[in-house]
Amino acid sequence: MTTPAPSLQRCSIARTLDVLGQKWSLLIVREAMWGRTRFAEFRTRLGIAPDILADRLARLIEAGVLERRPYRDEGERERDEYVLTDAGRALTPVLAAMVGWGDEFRPTGFGPASVYTSRTTGEPVRLAFVDASGVEHSPADVVPVRGPGALT
Amino acid sequence: MTTPAPSLQRCSIARTLDVLGQKWSLLIVREAMWGRTRFAEFRTRLGIAPDILADRLARLIEAGVLERRPYRDEGERERDEYVLTDAGRALTPVLAAMVGWGDEFRPTGFGPASVYTSRTTGEPVRLAFVDASGVEHSPADVVPVRGPGALT
Protein backbone atom coordinates (compact mmCIF):
# COMPACT_ATOMS: atom_id res chain seq x y z
CA MET A 1 0.00 0.00 0.00
CA THR A 2 1.99 2.88 -1.30
CA THR A 3 -0.34 5.87 -1.01
CA PRO A 4 -3.05 4.81 1.38
CA ALA A 5 -6.55 6.22 1.10
CA PRO A 6 -7.65 8.38 4.06
CA SER A 7 -9.79 5.62 5.49
CA LEU A 8 -6.72 3.39 5.75
CA GLN A 9 -4.46 5.84 7.56
CA ARG A 10 -5.68 4.94 11.02
CA CYS A 11 -7.26 1.61 10.30
CA SER A 12 -6.14 -1.06 12.73
CA ILE A 13 -7.02 -3.76 10.25
CA ALA A 14 -4.83 -2.22 7.58
CA ARG A 15 -1.98 -1.87 10.07
CA THR A 16 -2.39 -5.49 11.11
CA LEU A 17 -2.47 -6.54 7.48
CA ASP A 18 0.78 -4.66 6.84
CA VAL A 19 2.37 -7.24 9.09
CA LEU A 20 0.27 -10.32 8.43
CA GLY A 21 -1.47 -9.67 5.14
CA GLN A 22 1.14 -11.15 2.85
CA LYS A 23 0.85 -14.65 1.63
CA TRP A 24 2.23 -17.22 4.11
CA SER A 25 2.71 -14.82 7.03
CA LEU A 26 -0.25 -16.02 9.07
CA LEU A 27 0.47 -19.65 8.24
CA ILE A 28 4.02 -19.22 9.54
CA VAL A 29 2.59 -17.77 12.75
CA ARG A 30 0.21 -20.72 12.96
CA GLU A 31 3.12 -23.14 12.69
CA ALA A 32 5.00 -21.17 15.33
CA MET A 33 1.96 -21.50 17.63
CA TRP A 34 2.31 -25.26 17.27
CA GLY A 35 5.89 -24.99 18.45
CA ARG A 36 7.77 -25.13 15.16
CA THR A 37 10.82 -22.96 15.27
CA ARG A 38 13.22 -23.92 12.49
CA PHE A 39 13.60 -22.88 8.90
CA ALA A 40 13.41 -26.43 7.59
CA GLU A 41 10.31 -27.20 9.67
CA PHE A 42 8.42 -24.25 8.26
CA ARG A 43 9.67 -25.08 4.84
CA THR A 44 8.64 -28.70 4.67
CA ARG A 45 5.38 -28.35 6.59
CA LEU A 46 4.12 -25.44 4.53
CA GLY A 47 5.79 -26.28 1.22
CA ILE A 48 6.91 -22.67 0.91
CA ALA A 49 9.77 -21.55 -1.32
CA PRO A 50 12.91 -20.82 0.71
CA ASP A 51 13.36 -17.29 -0.59
CA ILE A 52 9.82 -16.37 0.39
CA LEU A 53 10.22 -18.00 3.78
CA ALA A 54 13.42 -16.07 4.45
CA ASP A 55 11.67 -12.84 3.49
CA ARG A 56 8.60 -13.51 5.64
CA LEU A 57 10.65 -14.51 8.68
CA ALA A 58 12.67 -11.30 8.35
CA ARG A 59 9.50 -9.22 8.13
CA LEU A 60 7.87 -10.94 11.08
CA ILE A 61 11.02 -10.34 13.12
CA GLU A 62 11.08 -6.71 12.08
CA ALA A 63 7.41 -6.41 13.08
CA GLY A 64 8.16 -7.91 16.49
CA VAL A 65 6.08 -11.04 16.00
CA LEU A 66 9.00 -13.46 15.96
CA GLU A 67 12.48 -13.27 17.39
CA ARG A 68 15.67 -14.98 16.32
CA ARG A 69 17.28 -17.15 18.95
CA PRO A 70 20.49 -19.15 18.62
CA TYR A 71 20.47 -22.87 19.37
CA ARG A 72 22.95 -25.68 19.01
CA ASP A 73 22.19 -29.37 18.46
CA GLU A 74 24.91 -31.73 19.70
CA GLY A 75 27.59 -32.23 17.09
CA GLU A 76 26.18 -29.34 15.07
CA ARG A 77 27.19 -25.77 14.68
CA GLU A 78 25.16 -22.93 16.13
CA ARG A 79 22.10 -21.98 14.14
CA ASP A 80 19.11 -19.67 14.60
CA GLU A 81 15.56 -20.60 15.33
CA TYR A 82 12.46 -18.45 15.31
CA VAL A 83 10.17 -18.16 18.30
CA LEU A 84 7.06 -16.10 18.94
CA THR A 85 7.33 -12.94 21.01
CA ASP A 86 4.55 -11.80 23.34
CA ALA A 87 3.13 -9.81 20.44
CA GLY A 88 3.22 -12.95 18.31
CA ARG A 89 1.47 -15.06 20.94
CA ALA A 90 -1.12 -12.28 21.23
CA LEU A 91 -2.25 -13.23 17.73
CA THR A 92 -3.99 -16.30 19.16
CA PRO A 93 -7.44 -14.65 18.99
CA VAL A 94 -6.89 -13.72 15.34
CA LEU A 95 -6.04 -17.30 14.44
CA ALA A 96 -8.81 -18.71 16.64
CA ALA A 97 -11.34 -16.42 14.94
CA MET A 98 -10.21 -17.59 11.52
CA VAL A 99 -10.31 -21.23 12.58
CA GLY A 100 -13.81 -20.72 13.95
CA TRP A 101 -15.04 -19.15 10.74
CA GLY A 102 -13.39 -21.74 8.53
CA ASP A 103 -14.76 -24.61 10.60
CA GLU A 104 -18.28 -23.17 10.42
CA PHE A 105 -18.45 -21.92 6.85
CA ARG A 106 -15.87 -23.96 4.98
CA PRO A 107 -15.97 -27.32 6.79
CA THR A 108 -13.95 -30.30 5.62
CA GLY A 109 -16.33 -32.99 6.83
CA PHE A 110 -13.62 -34.41 9.09
CA GLY A 111 -14.22 -32.09 12.02
CA PRO A 112 -11.93 -29.29 13.16
CA ALA A 113 -8.21 -29.85 12.67
CA SER A 114 -7.40 -27.79 15.74
CA VAL A 115 -9.23 -26.83 18.89
CA TYR A 116 -8.23 -24.06 21.26
CA THR A 117 -7.96 -25.11 24.88
CA SER A 118 -6.90 -23.71 28.21
CA ARG A 119 -3.31 -24.60 28.99
CA THR A 120 -4.12 -24.80 32.70
CA THR A 121 -7.44 -26.66 32.70
CA GLY A 122 -7.18 -28.44 29.35
CA GLU A 123 -10.80 -27.54 28.63
CA PRO A 124 -11.78 -26.33 25.19
CA VAL A 125 -12.47 -22.62 24.94
CA ARG A 126 -14.18 -20.48 22.32
CA LEU A 127 -14.06 -16.84 21.36
CA ALA A 128 -16.97 -14.71 22.47
CA PHE A 129 -17.83 -11.05 22.70
CA VAL A 130 -18.38 -9.94 26.28
CA ASP A 131 -19.31 -6.52 27.64
CA ALA A 132 -17.85 -4.79 30.67
CA SER A 133 -20.15 -6.74 33.04
CA GLY A 134 -18.98 -10.02 31.55
CA VAL A 135 -22.27 -10.62 29.72
CA GLU A 136 -21.84 -12.44 26.43
CA HIS A 137 -23.18 -11.01 23.17
CA SER A 138 -23.75 -12.91 19.96
CA PRO A 139 -21.47 -11.84 17.09
CA ALA A 140 -24.63 -10.98 15.15
CA ASP A 141 -25.39 -8.38 17.82
CA VAL A 142 -21.98 -6.72 17.55
CA VAL A 143 -21.27 -3.80 15.22
CA PRO A 144 -18.31 -1.47 14.85
CA VAL A 145 -18.71 2.20 15.73
CA ARG A 146 -16.31 5.10 15.21
CA GLY A 147 -13.72 5.43 17.94
CA PRO A 148 -11.63 8.42 19.06
CA GLY A 149 -9.01 7.79 16.37
CA ALA A 150 -11.49 7.76 13.49
CA LEU A 151 -11.00 10.19 10.64
CA THR A 152 -13.98 9.89 8.32
CA MET B 1 -1.77 -22.39 -3.32
CA THR B 2 -1.59 -24.85 -6.11
CA THR B 3 -0.34 -28.04 -4.45
CA PRO B 4 -0.87 -27.60 -0.75
CA ALA B 5 1.44 -29.29 1.73
CA PRO B 6 -0.22 -31.99 3.87
CA SER B 7 -0.48 -29.70 6.86
CA LEU B 8 -2.57 -27.27 4.81
CA GLN B 9 -5.10 -29.77 3.48
CA ARG B 10 -7.41 -29.57 6.45
CA CYS B 11 -6.22 -26.32 7.96
CA SER B 12 -9.09 -24.00 8.73
CA ILE B 13 -6.79 -21.02 8.60
CA ALA B 14 -5.62 -21.92 5.11
CA ARG B 15 -9.22 -22.39 3.99
CA THR B 16 -10.20 -19.06 5.46
CA LEU B 17 -7.22 -17.44 3.77
CA ASP B 18 -8.29 -18.91 0.44
CA VAL B 19 -11.27 -16.59 0.72
CA LEU B 20 -9.84 -13.64 2.59
CA GLY B 21 -6.08 -13.88 2.20
CA GLN B 22 -5.69 -11.83 -0.93
CA LYS B 23 -4.84 -8.20 -0.73
CA TRP B 24 -7.89 -5.97 -0.21
CA SER B 25 -10.38 -8.77 0.55
CA LEU B 26 -10.57 -8.18 4.29
CA LEU B 27 -10.60 -4.42 3.83
CA ILE B 28 -13.58 -4.75 1.50
CA VAL B 29 -15.35 -6.80 4.16
CA ARG B 30 -14.47 -4.15 6.72
CA GLU B 31 -16.07 -1.46 4.54
CA ALA B 32 -19.11 -3.66 4.08
CA MET B 33 -19.40 -3.98 7.88
CA TRP B 34 -19.63 -0.20 8.00
CA GLY B 35 -22.54 -0.35 5.60
CA ARG B 36 -20.84 0.49 2.32
CA THR B 37 -22.40 -1.40 -0.52
CA ARG B 38 -21.47 0.22 -3.82
CA PHE B 39 -18.60 -0.22 -6.20
CA ALA B 40 -17.73 3.47 -6.18
CA GLU B 41 -17.84 3.63 -2.38
CA PHE B 42 -15.36 0.79 -2.02
CA ARG B 43 -13.27 2.26 -4.75
CA THR B 44 -12.89 5.75 -3.40
CA ARG B 45 -12.65 4.83 0.27
CA LEU B 46 -9.99 2.19 -0.25
CA GLY B 47 -8.23 3.67 -3.25
CA ILE B 48 -8.28 0.26 -4.90
CA ALA B 49 -7.87 -0.26 -8.65
CA PRO B 50 -11.22 -1.00 -10.31
CA ASP B 51 -10.10 -4.25 -11.92
CA ILE B 52 -8.88 -5.63 -8.61
CA LEU B 53 -12.08 -4.49 -6.87
CA ALA B 54 -14.21 -6.23 -9.49
CA ASP B 55 -12.17 -9.40 -9.07
CA ARG B 56 -12.35 -9.35 -5.26
CA LEU B 57 -16.08 -8.67 -5.21
CA ALA B 58 -16.63 -11.61 -7.57
CA ARG B 59 -14.52 -13.90 -5.38
CA LEU B 60 -16.25 -12.80 -2.19
CA ILE B 61 -19.62 -13.44 -3.83
CA GLU B 62 -18.48 -16.86 -5.01
CA ALA B 63 -17.28 -17.62 -1.49
CA GLY B 64 -20.67 -16.63 -0.06
CA VAL B 65 -19.37 -13.66 1.91
CA LEU B 66 -21.15 -11.02 -0.15
CA GLU B 67 -24.23 -11.12 -2.32
CA ARG B 68 -25.22 -9.00 -5.26
CA ARG B 69 -28.48 -7.15 -4.87
CA PRO B 70 -30.13 -4.88 -7.42
CA TYR B 71 -31.10 -1.36 -6.42
CA ARG B 72 -32.37 1.72 -8.22
CA ASP B 73 -31.85 5.34 -7.22
CA GLU B 74 -34.56 7.71 -8.46
CA GLY B 75 -33.84 8.88 -11.96
CA GLU B 76 -31.16 6.25 -12.31
CA ARG B 77 -31.06 2.89 -13.97
CA GLU B 78 -30.95 -0.32 -11.99
CA ARG B 79 -27.53 -1.20 -10.62
CA ASP B 80 -26.07 -3.80 -8.29
CA GLU B 81 -24.83 -3.32 -4.78
CA TYR B 82 -22.92 -5.70 -2.57
CA VAL B 83 -24.15 -6.67 0.87
CA LEU B 84 -22.82 -9.06 3.46
CA THR B 85 -24.40 -12.48 3.83
CA ASP B 86 -24.71 -14.22 7.20
CA ALA B 87 -21.34 -15.82 6.50
CA GLY B 88 -19.90 -12.40 5.82
CA ARG B 89 -21.31 -10.90 9.01
CA ALA B 90 -19.88 -13.90 10.87
CA LEU B 91 -16.43 -12.51 10.09
CA THR B 92 -16.94 -9.86 12.79
CA PRO B 93 -14.77 -11.75 15.31
CA VAL B 94 -11.95 -12.03 12.76
CA LEU B 95 -11.98 -8.29 12.15
CA ALA B 96 -12.41 -7.51 15.84
CA ALA B 97 -9.41 -9.71 16.70
CA MET B 98 -7.29 -7.91 14.11
CA VAL B 99 -8.44 -4.52 15.35
CA GLY B 100 -7.63 -5.54 18.90
CA TRP B 101 -4.14 -6.67 17.98
CA GLY B 102 -3.44 -3.62 15.83
CA ASP B 103 -4.65 -1.25 18.54
CA GLU B 104 -2.45 -2.94 21.13
CA PHE B 105 0.72 -3.61 19.17
CA ARG B 106 0.68 -1.07 16.37
CA PRO B 107 -1.06 1.94 17.95
CA THR B 108 -1.45 5.23 16.13
CA GLY B 109 -1.41 7.47 19.19
CA PHE B 110 -4.89 8.72 18.35
CA GLY B 111 -6.79 5.92 20.04
CA PRO B 112 -8.75 3.20 18.28
CA ALA B 113 -10.43 4.15 15.01
CA SER B 114 -13.25 1.70 15.64
CA VAL B 115 -14.80 0.09 18.68
CA TYR B 116 -17.06 -2.94 18.66
CA THR B 117 -20.31 -2.46 20.52
CA SER B 118 -23.54 -4.29 21.16
CA ARG B 119 -26.23 -3.23 18.72
CA THR B 120 -28.90 -3.70 21.40
CA THR B 121 -27.27 -2.13 24.46
CA GLY B 122 -24.76 0.16 22.75
CA GLU B 123 -22.13 -0.93 25.26
CA PRO B 124 -18.61 -1.66 24.06
CA VAL B 125 -17.70 -5.33 23.92
CA ARG B 126 -14.40 -7.15 23.61
CA LEU B 127 -13.33 -10.57 22.42
CA ALA B 128 -12.50 -13.11 25.09
CA PHE B 129 -11.89 -16.81 25.34
CA VAL B 130 -14.49 -18.52 27.52
CA ASP B 131 -14.80 -22.19 28.44
CA ALA B 132 -17.98 -24.25 28.56
CA SER B 133 -18.88 -22.91 32.01
CA GLY B 134 -18.56 -19.35 30.81
CA VAL B 135 -15.28 -18.75 32.68
CA GLU B 136 -12.94 -16.40 30.87
CA HIS B 137 -9.36 -17.39 30.04
CA SER B 138 -6.54 -15.06 29.11
CA PRO B 139 -5.30 -15.44 25.52
CA ALA B 140 -1.88 -16.26 26.98
CA ASP B 141 -3.46 -19.31 28.63
CA VAL B 142 -4.94 -20.59 25.38
CA VAL B 143 -3.14 -23.02 23.09
CA PRO B 144 -4.24 -25.00 20.04
CA VAL B 145 -4.43 -28.79 20.25
CA ARG B 146 -5.06 -31.32 17.50
CA GLY B 147 -8.74 -31.87 16.75
CA PRO B 148 -10.56 -34.79 15.12
CA GLY B 149 -9.82 -33.53 11.61
CA ALA B 150 -6.06 -33.24 12.15
CA LEU B 151 -3.74 -35.14 9.83
CA THR B 152 -0.24 -34.72 11.13
Next chain:
DNA sequence: CTTCTGAGTTGGAATCACCAAGTTAGCAGT
Protein backbone atom coordinates in the same frame (compact mmCIF):
# COMPACT_ATOMS: atom_id res chain seq x y z
C1' DC C 1 -29.00 11.95 -30.31
C1' DT C 2 -25.57 13.90 -27.42
C1' DT C 3 -23.97 14.02 -22.74
C1' DC C 4 -23.43 12.24 -18.08
C1' DT C 5 -22.57 8.73 -14.57
C1' DG C 6 -21.79 4.35 -12.24
C1' DA C 7 -19.77 0.16 -13.14
C1' DG C 8 -16.95 -2.01 -14.87
C1' DT C 9 -12.99 -3.95 -18.90
C1' DT C 10 -8.55 -3.74 -21.34
C1' DG C 11 -3.45 -3.06 -22.16
C1' DG C 12 0.92 -2.66 -20.63
C1' DA C 13 4.51 -1.84 -16.89
C1' DA C 14 6.04 -3.12 -12.28
C1' DT C 15 6.03 -6.07 -8.54
C1' DC C 16 5.73 -10.60 -6.43
C1' DA C 17 5.84 -15.69 -6.07
C1' DC C 18 7.67 -19.97 -7.59
C1' DC C 19 11.20 -23.43 -8.76
C1' DA C 20 15.71 -25.27 -9.41
C1' DA C 21 20.20 -24.71 -8.61
C1' DG C 22 23.99 -22.87 -6.18
C1' DT C 23 26.34 -20.91 -1.90
C1' DT C 24 27.98 -20.61 2.91
C1' DA C 25 29.36 -21.91 7.53
C1' DG C 26 30.83 -24.99 10.57
C1' DC C 27 31.25 -29.99 12.23
C1' DA C 28 33.00 -34.88 11.50
C1' DG C 29 35.65 -38.44 9.60
C1' DT C 30 40.16 -39.70 7.30
Next chain:
DNA sequence: ACTGCTAACTTGGTGATTCCAACTCAGAAG
Protein backbone atom coordinates in the same frame (compact mmCIF):
# COMPACT_ATOMS: atom_id res chain seq x y z
C1' DA D 1 44.18 -30.41 5.25
C1' DC D 2 40.55 -31.88 2.81
C1' DT D 3 36.36 -34.05 1.55
C1' DG D 4 31.68 -34.75 2.66
C1' DC D 5 27.45 -33.42 5.14
C1' DT D 6 23.61 -30.50 6.60
C1' DA D 7 20.72 -26.42 7.77
C1' DA D 8 20.02 -22.17 6.21
C1' DC D 9 19.82 -19.44 3.13
C1' DT D 10 20.81 -16.75 -2.18
C1' DT D 11 20.46 -16.25 -6.92
C1' DG D 12 18.49 -16.34 -11.69
C1' DG D 13 14.95 -16.95 -14.65
C1' DT D 14 9.94 -17.48 -15.42
C1' DG D 15 5.17 -17.08 -14.70
C1' DA D 16 1.42 -14.97 -12.06
C1' DT D 17 -0.51 -10.65 -9.61
C1' DT D 18 -1.10 -5.99 -8.99
C1' DC D 19 -1.19 -1.48 -10.44
C1' DC D 20 -2.47 2.56 -13.19
C1' DA D 21 -4.45 4.97 -16.99
C1' DA D 22 -7.47 4.88 -20.47
C1' DC D 23 -11.33 3.10 -22.52
C1' DT D 24 -16.09 0.79 -23.01
C1' DC D 25 -20.93 0.05 -21.94
C1' DA D 26 -25.77 0.76 -20.50
C1' DG D 27 -29.28 3.50 -19.50
C1' DA D 28 -31.26 8.16 -18.00
C1' DA D 29 -31.52 13.20 -18.80
C1' DG D 30 -31.77 17.04 -21.57
